Amino acid sequence: MADQLVEVTDRLVEQAKTPAGSWTRAQLAIVGVTWPPKQGWRKRIEGKKITKADAERFVSLGKAGKKPSSAKTVTGMALKSAALDYVTAAYARAYEMARNGDDAAGCIADDLEKAIAILRAAGK
Known part of the structure; x- marks a missing residue:
């Protein structure tokens, strides 16, 4: 049919x-x-x-934007948490590279630091 x-x-x-x-x-x-x-x-x-x-x-x-189901909310929170973990790890690597004199890594570390702040704010 x-x-x-x-x-x-x-x-x-x-x-x-x-x-x-x-x-x-x-x-x-x-x-x-x-x-x-x-x-x-x-x-x-x-x-x-x-x-x-x-x-x-x-x-x-x-x-759906009016009242997300609890399953959607949990999934969204899990994604934000995973993204925060990933970005935090990338920040740590870039920060270490910047400490060793890599200028580009310093710029990346700054951008990742901003991304971490945004993800933390979104998680509240």
């Missing part, structure tokens, strides 16, 4: 907005828009046919 097709309309696109008033990368992938979206993407997808299941997922992903 073939999936029922739905036409992408301006109304559907508006319904799919996140609470921040935009769309996620995952949502845009559903309607065939590459990331980052180029100007005019909404006009280009108007009239496109997608499955009903994809249309429902397109809208639900936008609404």
Whole structure:
């Protein structure tokens, strides 16, 4: 049995907005828009046919921003933690290289230090 097709309309696109008033990368992938979206993407997808299941997922992903499920929250926290661990280890390596006179490593260490601060702030 073939999936029922739905036409992408301006109304559907508006319904799919996140609470921040935009769309996620995952949502845009559903309607065939590459990331980052180029100007005019909404006009280009108007009239496109997608499955009903994809249309429902397109809208639900936008609404998911309102109240993420606990599983999504735990996954997000785990990813942030893993990213923080990775960046912290990279910072330690770059810092050690900078101490040994590598100027480029000093710049990398500075950037990684900023990334660590951002990840720590995002984890709160």
